[in-house]
Amino acid sequence: MAIYREKDIFERRNAANEAKKALLARFKAKPAADDPKVLARQEERRKILEARAIRDAEKQKLKQERLAREAAEKAAREAEEARLRAEAEAKAAEEARIRAAEEAERIANELSDEAARKAKRDARYAARKARVGRAPPGFSAR
Template identity: 50%
Template sequence: MRTLKGTDFNDRAKNSIEAKKALLARFQSRPTEDDPEVAARREERRRIVEAREVREAERRRLKEEERARQEAERLRLIAEEEARQAELARQALAEIEAKKNLLLEQKLERDRRYAARKARASGKR
């Protein structure tokens, strides 16, 4: 059986060996841990991670401040509403008291007129 592109077993075996050698050479040419470039990249990654942590901490702090501000605003609104309700209740009580006093004055005036009428009527007889 003929192979494609005119390659035979020896060509394929040779290509395989060369590919393995190239892969081994690439792996061996990799810099070691004490290489200045590797140390510089590691330091850069460390600075990036630290900067990210600082930004995240700042974001968390800002969110917490915003939550605290919203809670304070909510409590202020509740206090204002309670004060408004208390003022309305005080006004309602004052109106009720005024109506009660008015009714009492009207009753006293009616009783006074009734007593005066009785006095006039008893004086005619």
């Protein structure tokens, strides 16, 4: 079994110095801005950004078209609902007019029936009054 040994302060300091030197060497090894590889990477990045901008513009255009289409469909739906509502209101108004006419006709019929009953009653009353002065049949008043 391996025995674990802690590093002392000197070893840690040396490791940190080595890491700093490696980082500095990597930084110094960085190519200059006019290096062909750097320029190629920048050009590739620019093309990617242009393609992304084109895709974003196309997405925006499609979104605007979709929103316009949905707005048109909503307007058509609302117009159809308004037309159906107007038809229903017209139908209800016509039914109400028909019911009112039927009610008026019923009331007129009741009034005419009542007038006919009254006329019959008045005729009976007049006939009875006309008979009052006469003797009933089979009765002689001497």
